[in-house]
Amino acid sequence: xxxxxxxxxxxxxxxxxxxxxxxxxxxxxxxxxxxxxxxxxxxxxxxxxxxxxxxxxxxxxxxxxxxxxxxxxxxxxxxxxxxxxxxxxxxxxxxxxxxxxxxxxxxxxxxxxxxxxxxxxxxxxxxxxxxxxxxxxxxxxxxxxxxxxxxxxxxxxxxxxxxxxxxxxxxxxxxxxxxxxxxxxxxxxxxxxxxxxxxxxxx
Numbered sequence: 001x002x003x004x005x006x007x008x009x010x011x012x013x014x015x016x017x018x019x020x021x022x023x024x025x026x027x028x029x030x031x032x033x034x035x036x037x038x039x040x041x042x043x044x045x046x047x048x049x050x051x052x053x054x055x056x057x058x059x060x061x062x063x064x065x066x067x068x069x070x071x072x073x074x075x076x077x078x079x080x081x082x083x084x085x086x087x088x089x090x091x092x093x094x095x096x097x098x099x100x101x102x103x104x105x106x107x108x109x110x111x112x113x114x115x116x117x118x119x120x121x122x123x124x125x126x127x128x129x130x131x132x133x134x135x136x137x138x139x140x141x142x143x144x145x146x147x148x149x150x151x152x153x154x155x156x157x158x159x160x161x162x163x164x165x166x167x168x169x170x171x172x173x174x175x176x177x178x179x180x181x182x183x184x185x186x187x188x189x190x191x192x193x194x195x196x197x198x199x200x201x202x203x
Contacts, residue, residue, distance in 0.1 A: 009139070009146055009168035016165055017048050025050045026132035028165065029085070031122040033057060035072035036189045037137040039181035040174050042080040049133065052083040056121045058094040059114050060194035066091075069194070072187045079185060085125065093117060094195065106198055107145070114195070115152050123156040123164075133163045140169035140178055143193075 028049035032038040055073050060066040066089050097117045101110035126134040139146045146168040157164030182189050192198040
């Protein structure tokens, strides 16, 4: 019995970066799930792109937790300069997306719906504001499915006409680097993704 080789999205990232015009950095809209995860990703991507951050995370509950994580996102941006796109709290959007999937296991169909919700808003904003590329910090986490995230991102890139940057940012010690930067910057590191379902699992 043979098994299929796992796709290496880091090599896809390398190829995409190699294709860029070094004379002028293209604009990239980065969906950020939190400050700690964005720290390494921003350190990496700002070498190649003019980056703006979209903190669109309606899954984070309650709103006070959302505001806390947004605060630490801003702390990262004091150290790694990038524009923060204005984006208000939209918890009702997640509740609507999760409806009917409340009993799904962590990592299941509810998470797919959540990835789609956040990445579609990122793609829509990227298209509306004339960005050349978009991507997400989500793949830096060892708990997130890079294959699923990249599939959704690529489909949305085609739908909205903005190039998706494939990634698996946990590779090459990206996740470890994010932990070290979070400690260096004094960031709050949460132990659940943000929604009430994942919080119940983490307790």
